[in-house]
Amino acid sequence: MSITPQHIDKLKEISGSKGWIDDQQAMQPFLIEPRDKYLGKTPLVLLPDSTEKVAEIITYCAHHKIALVPQGGNTGLVGGSIPTTSGNELLISLRRLNLVRETNAHNQTMTVEAGCILSDIQDLAQKNDFLFPLSLAAEGSCMIGGNLSTNAGGVNVLHYGNMRNLVLGLEVVLPNGEIWHGLNGLRKDNTGYDLKQLFIGAEGTLGIITAATLKLFPFPHEKQTALVAVPSPQAAIDLLTIARTISGGCITAFELMPRIGIEMVTRHMSGLRDPMTAPYNWYVLLECTSSLSRDLLDLEQVMERILTTAMEKDLVLDGVIAKNQNESTNLWGLRENLSEAQRHEGGSIKHDISIPISAIPEFLTDAGKLVENMIPGARPVPFGHLGDGNLHYNISQPIEMDRQVFLDKWHDLNRNIHNIVEKFNGSFSAEHGIGRMKTDEMSHYKTKVEMDLMRQIKKTLDPDNIMNPGVILT
Ligand SMILES: Cc1cc2nc3c(=O)[nH]c(=O)nc-3n(C[C@H](O)[C@H](O)[C@H](O)COP(=O)(O)OP(=O)(O)OC[C@H]3O[C@@H](n4cnc5c(N)ncnc54)[C@H](O)[C@@H]3O)c2cc1C
Incomplete structure (x- = not known):
């Protein structure tokens, strides 16, 4: 329904004097997505500072x-998180709902607002000698x-x-304005459907x-970070298996990077350098952590054992182990700046895929051939969370090609890469969700049973389709 001045006045009143923005310029940062791919429109940004205000806003919006x-x-x-350009949606930002309600050492939980x-x-958990392990650039x-959603x-x-694994309870305002108080924080609760999921x-x-x-974990004071060169993605997978076995489960990160990625990062991001003296085709950044003190578990020895075992099997060609936090941060810088470095190389067509870890080498071969056939000279930069079977299969444009001509191939290339992913029983969206961008892929790759079930759930909870219409399901 279209939004009238009366609606706007009432919603401003509910949200309170600091709880809304309607100035076009001030609303702008809320209406642009980080890659500038989406630019939305809205007559009003609401910024409620309590669950009760969110509930009042939704009750009013549901009614109208x-x-x-x-x-x-x-x-x-x-x-x-961006409205369409219709101007018929209001944006509700949760940024003022930001209290930490409780940190409980005995339960190892923290209850926080959205x-x-x-x-x-993360910082507050660490002050209490705990770890909240979600970590991303x-x-x-x-x-x-947003992390939960x-x-x-x-x-x-x-x-x-x-x-999904890091949360014990939720508080949610439903599309009719009712509040579901599900913050019990229980680790065992088999009373019917797990609604939070x-x-x-x-x-x-x-x-x-x-x-x-949220769940908290003992803080891992001991950490070993290494960057190693491996001859191939298959060698990286073999290294992962060895590392998991030798470390007894201490491997907390295992990231794959190609040579072209290291070159892009060191070329464009200041202060970052390749720590090895020779170039190699593939690299793995791996990290072991432990909350046990050094006298109980010497992680340095664990990392050394992993790397020497792998070298004996020709799985590792070269490597550096960070000697302190500074060096560890620098090694992580090579990985975390990959996307940003790619921006300096012109257009980049992205895929956020997951497949069974064992199928990754074959996937990379098939996808590489496809890219070369479809866009000769295009430069695949596959990197990411190899330990989870999740790769950001990003493709930089050919050096001489016009950026827009390349980007116009986004949809076609996505579909063809995703067909390969499907062949390996993978997912076309491992981490970033569906949003408005991948709704076509959603209806193409999900089965009718899956789509019908999702539509039924949506219709039951939100019969008037007022909650983020057009996202996930069209
Ligand atoms: C440089 C960079 C690196 C990234 N790396 C990773 C990565 O490694 N792994 C990963 O998973 N993601 C990654 N992302 C994607 C992004 O950071 C995550 O998806 C993040 O969880 C989004 O959180 P947000 O608060 O920004 O949510 P937003 O972008 O504001 O919203 C995301 C979605 O959640 C909905 N939403 C937001 N808040 C709520 C709420 N309180 N209740 C209901 N719905 C809500 C929005 O409507 C939207 O649909 C990366 C992004 C960038 C820019």
Whole structure:
């Protein structure tokens, strides 16, 4: 339904004097997505500072059938937090709902509101000698409500799992304005359907998450970070198996990078250099961590044992182990700046895929051939969370090609790469969700049974389609 001045006045009143923005310029940052792929329009940005205000806003919007787009840190990369250009949706930002309600050492939990920034949660956990393990490059601005709504992954999934595994309870405002108080924080609760899982990864289409009870873990004071050169992706996978066995499960990150990625990062990002003296085709950044003190477990020895065993089997050609936190940060810099470095190389067509780890070498061969056939000279830069079978299969444009001509091939290339992913029983969206960007892929690759079930759930909870319409399901 179209939004009238009366609706706007009432919603401003509900949200309170600091709880809204309607100035076009001030609203702009809320309406652009990080890659500039989506630019939305809205007459009003709402910024409620309590669950009760969120509930009042949604009750009013449900009554008047006004659509709402929830937003956290706006770092999602698939357009899910940006309204359409119709001007018929209001944006509701959760950034002022940012209290830490409780940290409980005995339960090893922290209960936080949706607008808490991820890095603030990590810092607070660490002050209490705990770890909140979700970690990703956008952690300085993404918010826990957004992390939950996208079931965020990041670099520690290998050991701790993604957001689905890191949460014990949720508080959610439903599309009719009712509040579901599900913050019990229990580790065992077999009383019917696990409702919280419905809202995790739902990208704001089934309600607004206002708070969550998160799991905390003992802080891993001991850490070993290494960057190693490997002859091939298959060698990287063999190294992963060895590392898992030798470390007894201490491997918390295992990231694959190609030579072209290291070249791009060292060429464009200041202060970063290749720590090895010779170039190699593939690299793995691996990290072991432990909360046991050094006298109980010597992680240095563990890392050395992993690398010498792998070298004896010709799986590792060269490598450096970080001697301190500074060196570890520099090694991580090579990985974390890969996407940014690619921006300096012209257009980049992206895929966020997962397949069984064992199928990755074959996938890379097939995908490489396809790219060369479709766009000769295009430069694949496959990198990412090999330990989770999740690769960001990004392709930089051929050096001489016009950027827009290359980017116009985005959809065709995506479909062909995703067909290969399907052949290996993989997923066309491992971490970043569906948003508005991948709804076509969704209806193409999901089965009718899956689509029907999702539509039925959506219709039951949100019969008037007011919660983030057009996201996930069209
Ligand atoms: C440089 C960079 C690196 C990244 N790396 C990773 C990575 O390694 N792993 C990964 O998984 N993702 C990654 N991302 C993607 C992004 O950071 C994550 O998806 C993050 O979880 C989004 O959080 P946000 O607060 O920014 O959410 P937003 O972008 O604001 O929103 C994302 C979706 O959630 C909905 N939403 C937001 N808050 C709520 C709420 N409270 N209730 C209901 N719905 C809500 C929005 O409507 C939208 O559909 C990366 C992004 C960038 C820019």
